[in-house]
Amino acid sequence: MAIPSDPKQVKQICFDRINIPDVNRLAVARKHGAYEFLPTVLSEFDSARIIDEVKTSGLRGRGGAGFPTGLKWSFVPRNTGKPTYLLCNADEGEPGTFKDRDIMRFDPHLLIEGMIMAGFALGVHDAYIYVRGEFLHEVNVLNAAIAEAYEANLLGENILGSGYGMHLTVHRGAGAYICGEETALIESLEGKPGRPRFKPPFPAVEGFYRSPTVVNNVETLATVPAILKFGGDWHAAIGIPNNTGCKIFSVSGHVNKAGNYEVPMGTSLKTLIEEHCGGLQHGSAPKVVIPGGSSTPWLTAEHYDTPLTYDDMMKAGSMLGSGAIIVMDETADVVAMSRRLAHFYAHESCGQCTPCREGTGWLERVMTRVENGQGTEEDMSVLSEAATHMAGRTICALADGAAAPILSMLQHFPEEVRARLLEKAA
């Protein structure tokens, strides 16, 4: 089960221990390498070295934006006289994403170890894991694991006699997609509604209670122990340049074996779906693939061979996002899907920016009448204009996410939308 030291042999990193029974328990996790390298990091590494290794590794944020993690860490100012905070983003609300849940419920010690290492590098003494409110089971598993870690002096004051101390607290959200946006998450953790903040200042400089703050996704932090153990160069040799390492893909929709699959970056979309997910429920090529969560533009069969990397997905006109792949086969109703996603974004808009608050409502209302056969030809241009005028004109990217499915539907399936209008009119 151990991760190979030869990068060419590496098939998975975060899921290395995932199938070991009871690995959520400290004793079992330790038998399989958890916290094994931590004493070395605490005694022989310093902040600069850790940040350098993570920079060298090429690790990019796994929550969706793909921002280089080492670079993010290097933005944190030192000696500000304020505490620095580390927040783990476990809000996991992007439709289609369900990967962080498996790390938390099956191998919580991997995340805790990654957070200790990240916290040590950043000089953090108080760290938090913000978990979406629905994940009550995962919260309980994490809390049990954290209690064990405190007991074993892996958390708290003077960790393993190193002189370094860090406290870790699990914070439960309460059902708001927007809190996955890092500044909304910070607002929420301050006990307020999760409304994104205008940037700059970026959280690295002014975040949680206006102190320097790093917000990293669960999968990102869970990758850190392997990077420090095997080295940044090792990680950089997995996958392909600028898109290094392995990535967990949450595959759902019309596939035979939906689930989480961690594969080296650069594996093709087709290989993932055909070989790992047992192919499609109907037909041989997908009608639509949403490659990175519901906010990312749709791909069609033409891009079935696209390698799963940040760069290739961008070239194909979409985004790798959080790696949440929603597959629709030939039976899928694209109008119904767009309507459903429009409802989602209208429901989740925090309401502070007019283009988003009003725009998401417009999109939902127009899509509802199109789906119900009360639409007109003009609605197609209303949708297109509304979506175009929302994207890029708001504090956060929720409006862009709301526009994506609508614009994708109009771009790839205009006849299908038009047929819907005519069919109902007749």
Add this chain to the structure above:
Amino acid sequence: MSADAVVSETDRSEKNRFSDERLAEIEALVKRYPSAQSALMPVLHMAQEDFGYLSMDTQQMVADVLGLRLMQVREVVTFYTMFREQPCGSYLLEVCTNAGCMLNGANELVAHMCKTLQINIGETTPDGMFTVTEVECAGACGGAPVVQVNNVYHEKATPESMDALIAECRAAGGQ
């Protein structure tokens, strides 16, 4: 808003009061954050667990416990969908109908459940046993369709499995 001031203001004669154990738990929790306001969401979860829903009285009590203004509490309660201002059935059945679940029959599933219980989405059965709601992505799309029953995930739910679950809940009575 200091940790010491936290518990002192709860000497009110409301119906819903946290137990001494809860107050001790809250006092410890507040110390984990730079400010007591950060403990608001966890404390609202506790209040909802203890009292079933967040009445205006309960919200005022939470505000007092944490040294916040009622408006700060109201703002949070109304922003987040998991906080309820009305009671719901003993069994809260939350059906995800977002992308992955919709592609695997969630709309048909929720329609079936509503038919079985003879209620519409968002309603509670007259005996107060069941509430059915439609929720946004539950983050478990690999097991679509997903139904949360009092916060426990039921994955790959089918009309048959939900019928069985409803029958089981009925047999068990209230809670």
